Amino acid sequence: MEIVRSQRKPADAAVAPALSLYRSAPALEVRLEDFELYAIDRLRVLQGISDGLSRGKKPEEMEKLVSELWRAQMRHQDPSEEMNKDIISHFVLRLVYCRTEDLRKWFLSMETSLFRYRFRLESPESQRLLMSEFQLPYKAISHAEFETVKDKLNQVARSTGPSSNAETLFFKVPFEEVPELVAGRRVFMLKGFAYVAMNQVVSLVATQFRSNLSKALVLTNRKWTSTIRDKEKNRLTPIVEALSTGYLGPDYSQPKEFSEIALKDIDQLASTSFPLCMRHLFDKLRETHHLKHGGRMQLGLFLKGVGLKLEDALAFWKSEFSQKVGAERFDKEYSYSIRHNYGKEGKRTDYTPYACHKIISSTPSVGDHHGCPYRHFSEENLKAALGKMGVGGRSLDDILDKVRSRHYQVACTLTFEAVHAASCDSGINHPNQFHSLVEFDEVKRSCRKRLDGHNRRRRKPRSAAAASTASACLLPLPPASGFSMYLLTSLSPPAQPNLAGIARAEKDAREQRSFSHGYEEGEAAFCRTATEQCGVVDRPGF
Amino acid sequence: MMMMWSVVTGLKRRSHMYGGPTHQSPFLDRICFLRSIQEGEKGNTAIFGVASPPLAAGQPTLTSSLFPRIMTKEETSAERDDMQIDRRELEHPQVSTIPRGFNADYLKLYYGKLFPHADIYRWLSYGNDGKHPACDHSYFGRREFSFTLENDIYVRFQSFNNAVDMENSIREKCPYKIDIGPVYSVDPAKRHAYSQSGNNVFAPVERELIFDIDMSDYDDVRYCCSGADVCLNCWPLMTIAIKVLDTALRDDFGFNHILWVYSGRRGVHCWVCDGRARRLSNEQRAAIADYFRVYKGGENYVKKVNLAGAVLHPFLARSYTDVLKGFFEGRLLASQNLFASTERFQKILEIIPDESIASELLDKWQGNRRSSISKEDVNVVRWEQLKHVLQSGKQKAQGLRRCVEEIIFTYTYPRLDMEVSKHMNHLLKAPFCVHPKTGRVCVPIDPNNCDSFDPTTVPTLSQLLEELNMSGMRSESEDEWERTSLGESIKFFRSSFLSPLLKSCKEEMESLYNSKVKQSKNALNW
Numbered sequence A: 001m002e003i004v005r006s007q008r009k010p011a012d013a014a015v016a017p018a019l020s021l022y023r024s025a026p027a028l029e030v031r032l033e034d035f036e037l038y039a040i041d042r043l044r045v046l047q048g049i050s051d052g053l054s055r056g057k058k059p060e061e062m063e064k065l066v067s068e069l070w071r072a073q074m075r076h077q078d079p080s081e082e083m084n085k086d087i088i089s090h091f092v093l094r095l096v097y098c099r100t101e102d103l104r105k106w107f108l109s110m111e112t113s114l115f116r117y118r119f120r121l122e123s124p125e126s127q128r129l130l131m132s133e134f135q136l137p138y139k140a141i142s143h144a145e146f147e148t149v150k151d152k153l154n155q156v157a158r159s160t161g162p163s164s165n166a167e168t169l170f171f172k173v174p175f176e177e178v179p180e181l182v183a184g185r186r187v188f189m190l191k192g193f194a195y196v197a198m199n200q201v202v203s204l205v206a207t208q209f210r211s212n213l214s215k216a217l218v219l220t221n222r223k224w225t226s227t228i229r230d231k232e233k234n235r236l237t238p239i240v241e242a243l244s245t246g247y248l249g250p251d252y253s254q255p256k257e258f259s260e261i262a263l264k265d266i267d268q269l270a271s272t273s274f275p276l277c278m279r280h281l282f283d284k285l286r287e288t289h290h291l292k293h294g295g296r297m298q299l300g301l302f303l304k305g306v307g308l309k310l311e312d313a314l315a316f317w318k319s320e321f322s323q324k325v326g327a328e329r330f331d332k333e334y335s336y337s338i339r340h341n342y343g344k345e346g347k348r349t350d351y352t353p354y355a356c357h358k359i360i361s362s363t364p365s366v367g368d369h370h371g372c373p374y375r376h377f378s379e380e381n382l383k384a385a386l387g388k389m390g391v392g393g394r395s396l397d398d399i400l401d402k403v404r405s406r407h408y409q410v411a412c413t414l415t416f417e418a419v420h421a422a423s424c425d426s427g428i429n430h431p432n433q434f435h436s437l438v439e440f441d442e443v444k445r446s447c448r449k450r451l452d453g454h455n456r457r458r459r460k461p462r463s464a465a466a467a468s469t470a471s472a473c474l475l476p477l478p479p480a481s482g483f484s485m486y487l488l489t490s491l492s493p494p495a496q497p498n499l500a501g502i503a504r505a506e507k508d509a510r511e512q513r514s515f516s517h518g519y520e521e522g523e524a525a526f527c528r529t530a531t532e533q534c535g536v537v538d539r540p541g542f
Numbered sequence B: 001m002m003m004m005w006s007v008v009t010g011l012k013r014r015s016h017m018y019g020g021p022t023h024q025s026p027f028l029d030r031i032c033f034l035r036s037i038q039e040g041e042k043g044n045t046a047i048f049g050v051a052s053p054p055l056a057a058g059q060p061t062l063t064s065s066l067f068p069r070i071m072t073k074e075e076t077s078a079e080r081d082d083m084q085i086d087r088r089e090l091e092h093p094q095v096s097t098i099p100r101g102f103n104a105d106y107l108k109l110y111y112g113k114l115f116p117h118a119d120i121y122r123w124l125s126y127g128n129d130g131k132h133p134a135c136d137h138s139y140f141g142r143r144e145f146s147f148t149l150e151n152d153i154y155v156r157f158q159s160f161n162n163a164v165d166m167e168n169s170i171r172e173k174c175p176y177k178i179d180i181g182p183v184y185s186v187d188p189a190k191r192h193a194y195s196q197s198g199n200n201v202f203a204p205v206e207r208e209l210i211f212d213i214d215m216s217d218y219d220d221v222r223y224c225c226s227g228a229d230v231c232l233n234c235w236p237l238m239t240i241a242i243k244v245l246d247t248a249l250r251d252d253f254g255f256n257h258i259l260w261v262y263s264g265r266r267g268v269h270c271w272v273c274d275g276r277a278r279r280l281s282n283e284q285r286a287a288i289a290d291y292f293r294v295y296k297g298g299e300n301y302v303k304k305v306n307l308a309g310a311v312l313h314p315f316l317a318r319s320y321t322d323v324l325k326g327f328f329e330g331r332l333l334a335s336q337n338l339f340a341s342t343e344r345f346q347k348i349l350e351i352i353p354d355e356s357i358a359s360e361l362l363d364k365w366q367g368n369r370r371s372s373i374s375k376e377d378v379n380v381v382r383w384e385q386l387k388h389v390l391q392s393g394k395q396k397a398q399g400l401r402r403c404v405e406e407i408i409f410t411y412t413y414p415r416l417d418m419e420v421s422k423h424m425n426h427l428l429k430a431p432f433c434v435h436p437k438t439g440r441v442c443v444p445i446d447p448n449n450c451d452s453f454d455p456t457t458v459p460t461l462s463q464l465l466e467e468l469n470m471s472g473m474r475s476e477s478e479d480e481w482e483r484t485s486l487g488e489s490i491k492f493f494r495s496s497f498l499s500p501l502l503k504s505c506k507e508e509m510e511s512l513y514n515s516k517v518k519q520s521k522n523a524l525n526w
């Protein structure tokens, strides 16, 4: 069984699977308009995946979601057109998302998920073709070896759930190659090797995909900073920069002048405008004068995001921790990491507050209080916690209902609405947003102010449209990201994307594009150089 | 006098942190100590002062008169009773003894005479300190060390070019705690110079795979002690962790060079040192940590262990039958009195999803208060009853049968500090450090003999100095540690861990070199 060994020349388009490995940039000419629109469509797919993952969707549900998203955004009657759109949009987003560590991380994990689920949808035959395209050096185990470990392989299959027909084709690979299968105990492990079933090779391939893309992104970033950014200063650079600004909703890393908070107000704020996850951490901290690492990070960055200044943050944490561990030990062991979060120590990165998907997917352990209460609390504890916030009756039932169907962010949104007797159309997907929603009125004012500034920079006044956007979404709009942020924060009643918002955002985007880049609509602009540049770095040898 | 002041502040701080009831004892301790030192300064021959050149002149020395009394087992066994001793000393002021515990002067002697500097250096060099052409001589110098100095001063990013540098620095700075970090791409002491070049080249490149298991994470399943305390009734939880992880690291992951170390107080550390382990990415480390993770949910989750699936994964099944079950039924059930009170068995019954079964058992146990069957241990009896109900024929439901296993996993399965294992740049305390609170040395633990490891008899700093002092008159040997109870630990470290490790490092280096030579030859042929 040397299936995976069979060396195949790079497939020509006719027999190739629909799935691209994006080994090199396409030698295609792209209209500037498509450059951006394709990217927006792909971004919708990726954001949809991100939402799905943060809602804790199961693999089968994700598979369905991905195929729906793909059909809605990327499908074209002409398969070769679809392939082009796929490849072009991927390479454009590489440029967009190569530029910071956070952007790369997000893009990497969403693209890998996309690849994974598309791979699963391929036929076994084209899966094998893809495997050989990766040139993975692994052999299927012999029948004799299979017999010696058969029972264990069986045991693993039964331990992971109702196994379909028993798999007999296995690959023996170093465990390092399939971290996710190891993490989930979904493989049999023996002396450093993992026995990967044919129906699991997607992990193997995804790991490979991820690692190739990860390296490529770093190299693309180098290209970007060294040449592309300046060379494309008047053409692609503005598009690229605008495309990424609101990549995960608004940017809460920048302290907002309107939302600076004072230490003396913090208790008041905690009870009125902290989401449950933060309120719980806050209460526990006040109660026990201590939080473990995960809790300190989650709450600490949140407080930073709502505008607690470094000096105040230090004073705040110290006042609690010193009651438990003493002021001296606080200064020695804990103050470093607070300064670190504010970019004053270590790599001096200004760390951004955790978004919901990160909190939901965290894994609190013994003694931990971080995580998302809707996901990590038992129902009893959640009920009690909500009761303390004054949520009961009908709203409580609705919230618990959402929790049971694993729509944690929706549950959080409903909690907001119940507590504040207000509606929140956009949904919560960042804890800091919960806080800003409370400051709604101020936000609206500020949005307009910011947008005015933004528009001045864009040389086109469109404050009317912007203001309506702002009031509809209730969110502070960071500069230069009006449409993408809108697009990306649309969380909505379940399974009902905020289409109106997207449409409006898109219109904004078009208007904006036609003016800001100085190109007429429909002018055929060629981006070949850029795609080539970002593709060069991807060639084998790196 | 400076030294004495430091003793006082150290003790003050300790009493403050414990918030203990006997506020005066630390000062009593100080009085005794002051007296002892003064006596020493006046007359007696200072053995160490003479014998050890590394100690600078004018430093206070410990004299033989400080060690007249061999401590009883009772005194060394519990780490909380130093208060009692202080009181005793006040009652018998003429008995002068070495105060128990920990201070900078003892530590200085320890680093000067006992700490195995050379072994630590050879370990962390991984064969790169040799003459082989494949040796990377920058390797050791790129390793981060962190020192916790007196008065809680914390110094990160220390690095040393060679064994002498390291030893001198440790002796001179006399750190209360030494932490070992990763090997970086560049010398961590010069990281700022590199960071200005903007290319972000300062990053960890190698790090042992480490595990940290801390008894305080088990507070909901042990009733003998809590927090920082441990005793022989709860220590088996650590033994279980060592057995489960050690077997899996070797058999499942194929690692061979694994060092287990007592953390000096309430837990154990594990260092997996195979080349393959040192080169794991963060993602791969996280995967291993997750492979070991069974205990889920934070403090707000009732059911902490949830075993899904028709059968257990081979790793869990093996851990269960070989280790967990035996320890639970044979040791913890009775020693922790898990079913002895309503509060305790109620906690176990909460794990059973079927409320009618749980309340049936609850009624039964609350009704008869161990009257009829007093001969047998009540815990054992009740556990058997619970098992009988859950495993009897009528409980066909998969979930209920699995419940027995879930209970055992909840009460025995290792609880890892996941964050420590997941990231390359986490620091971990070096073996052979002395725990500042207990004075105990962080000695290696033999995983094949971990059943017999007893944390309450691990040598303490004062005990070692006493042993050294006692034997000092008798013999003069090269390695002073051989004359103390630290000898066994160092011998074990060398024979069971260090030499097999270095042998395989050498082989790895050899084969890597050969393949490189071959490659370059091929390249020439081209």
Ligand SMILES: [Zn+2]
Pocket (backbone or CB within 6 Å): B222, B224, B225, B229, B230, B231, B232, B233, B234, B235
């Ligand atoms: Zn105990």
